[in-house]
Amino acid sequence: MSDLAPSELEKVRKILGREPNQTETGIFTVMWSEHCSYKSSRLHLKKLPTRSDRVLVGPGENAGIIDIGQGYAIAFKIESHNHPSFIEPFQGAATGVGGILRDIFTMGARPIAVLDAIRFGPLDDPECGDRNRRILEGVVEGISHYGNCFGVPTIGGETVFERCYNGNPLVNVFALGVFRHDEIFFGRASGIGNPVIYVGAKTGRDGIHGASMASAEFTEESKQKRPNVQVGDPFMEKLLLEACIEAMHTGAVVGIQDMGAAGLTCSTCEMGSRAETGVEIDLARVPQRESGMTPYEIMLSESQERMLLVAEKGREEEVFAVFRKWGLDAVTIGEVTGDGKLRVKDHGVVVAEIPNRELADEAPLYDRPHGVEPYRRAPIEAPAIPRSRDVNSDLLELLASGDLCSKRWIWQQYDQSVRTNTLQGPGGDAAIVRIKETGTSVAMSVDGNGRYCSLSPREGARLLVAECCRNLSAVGAMPVAATNNLNFGNPERPEIMAQLVEAIEGIAEACKHFETPITGGNVSLYNETLGEAIWPTPVMGIVGLLKTAPPVTIPFKGEGRAVMLLGGLGTVDETRFGGTQYAKVVLNKMWGLPPALDMDYEKRVHAAIREAIAQGLAESSHDVGDGGLAVALSESCADGIGASISLDTSLRPEFALFHEGPSRILVSTSRPEAIEKIARENNVECLRLGVTMKERLQIGHNSDTWIDSRVERLREVWENALENLLSPISVG
């Protein structure tokens, strides 16, 4: 547990004008933890763009909200549950899903999609492989258990393996919900005299100080912290969802907020602070699962599936009736006051009294030193890159690697189609759900790349934003807004803080450029185990809009179609090749810088592919990303149609086939001229690489054949790799 620093304790004394008691100290500790207060990152988060015509609610609320037209809006956010998922993978991941779902429906929106970005140590790691497999299986089962029962489709995300996550896996969960503009609710305790009502599950001793645990590094003792991880009950959450939405529709609810990190403490003081009111509660009235809980424990419990709401005085019964119908507790535990204070009583005796605003919004703000080079271990200079003996086997090795192989084994455990809105589920460039009421659809892409970001946090972050927007454009969607999850090490180390600052600035530049303001997100720091930090791993979640229509998907659809590369082959030099999957998997090395990005050009490529899709010209479309062109082509052959490709390039084969230069989208079409015309209009390159054909993928250069493989063979290797990597325990 990270205690208050001496300077922080001094500030507390000043606010209170006296010495805090134990309960108050606990309250301040948790509210001023890194997790709740963003004290190390706040200063820099201000650099992010947060506005556009579409943004209805930006950062600061439980989730960001954007307008999607016709009176409808979507709420979305990404959040991490990294530390709990390491200590107890199943429950850690499950409650991670539960927490973000509550953030969405506390705003009044019904969750309609979940995506997960999950990162683990390698499954074949000589030392940690067993544990990594166990963590992955637990995390996947936890996500599956919670999301499936709750009834939200899990439709995308990413799974990445790197050694730096051996002792610190990352579980970032993105959720999105939909509602009408007039259904938006805020976490505000407005109206002096209004009752403060506790609803949902009873309070137990679980998760006490979870937020502060999440704000500390891992040590050997961390494994002892299992009791700090909460236990999730998705059925309870489903009841809570239905009851909250029904209660909101009565018109008797004034404000509502979920009890997530820091539980009752956070919800009371934040609701009061936002409304500039006071909140007085009596803990004796809080429904409790265990006997003999102290005020400290009740205030800091992170028991799941609970909400705090403020109702209009005199209309409590309407709210109670709804919760009775759903079989849930709903109890008035206090009221809104005019003195701006959080006053906590226990059987009528005041046990804590703290001004809401100072507690919620005046947390210490640190300008942590960062005037050094961001930490990196890899050299800049490229090693001698040996000539590949056989690029065919390199390709198979890449397709079988953890990062690039099919994640079907994982996503088949997720209900992807409940709610009958999923137009494109996992495995596509972007996930798509339709909004039944509006005729529009929402596309979502969640992406991170710790490898790029460790080579250059700023460039890596910009590439992430570009990649998300490219993914969205590749399915025809216009990117409109973003959320981010910043996973970093200990910010008290200047070289880590420098990573954070650089990455935030990179995200800011790119989000401005691609016109995707950040509407909220999460910062997860202290991702270190035994002094070893994870790579800087910002994860972006970007949403786009498109007209509801059958989706344009990755696989080639028929023989004899032109295969085109919108954006051109791109370029690379030795330095920029060091962050590729080829360097990682085939060469087992890492160096240099991430691929170079020209944001203007990138944006024009996006416009071109969207136009091609809007005109119905693209039969298939696929972003060229990790693994480069050869991997993208192999994935396009997943339905059994192959292609004959000829590359006109001066690059060496390994570079031409596997470099990861951005701004490229692979398209198949029966109307190549029309796509070329669009490319010209957008001033981007467009190459005809070849034609689709039966059964084989052939990639050549002049008279040389570089790749020649049966499509079925590529598919087998790609499809079965993950299960093979997991098999050491799934057999037993």
Place this chain on the structure above:
Amino acid sequence: MRFGVVVFPGSNCDHDAWYAVSHNLGHQAEFIWHDSISLGKADAVILPGGFSYGDYLRCGAIAKFSPVMAAIKQFAQDGGLVLGICNGFQILVESGLLPGALLRNRQLRFVCRSVTLRVETTHTPFTSAATEGQLIKVPVAHGEGCYFADQRTLDALEAEDRVVMRYLDNPNGSLRDIAGICSEGRNVMGMMPHPERAADPLLGSTDGRIVLESMVRSLVATHA
């Protein structure tokens, strides 16, 4: 025709069934709350997928005690059409309206994917619009969908032409690849796959409509 869609607190495919009937097929659909003792004016009833009461015990084990189930038993006894999908199938089995049990998937993991089913009999009100042997693509999404019954029951089901659908690519270890069965009176059917998720052209398959359309057809015939 008027379909009643039963809503348990943990149903999560209730809205999907409602939407498939009302929007994709253009018939009336109404929700029936689980503590209701009447089915209203429903001509047919759908028990949708989900997690009825959390299903922490056995799927459907608590649902069988709900007030609405008494009404459904009576409705079924009177010859009314009852379709149980996924969790609805589990509830029908737990309630004794259908024989056998649904066990944890053989691979011990939840599975969600499209499966191919073979329609084994068209002599039911749920498949009368299909052709025998017709192959349909419909998604499954369940953790406990492995159909199990003793040999005698299985033999009887087959002898009485009550195995309505079988998996071509068995996703859960169900005995004899059974995906759906009907009652002795043939008016109650349970199936693990989700026909309501394959009823909209936008979602990739409309094969699931055959089940709902068959129901409408036989309702029209009875009402005529």
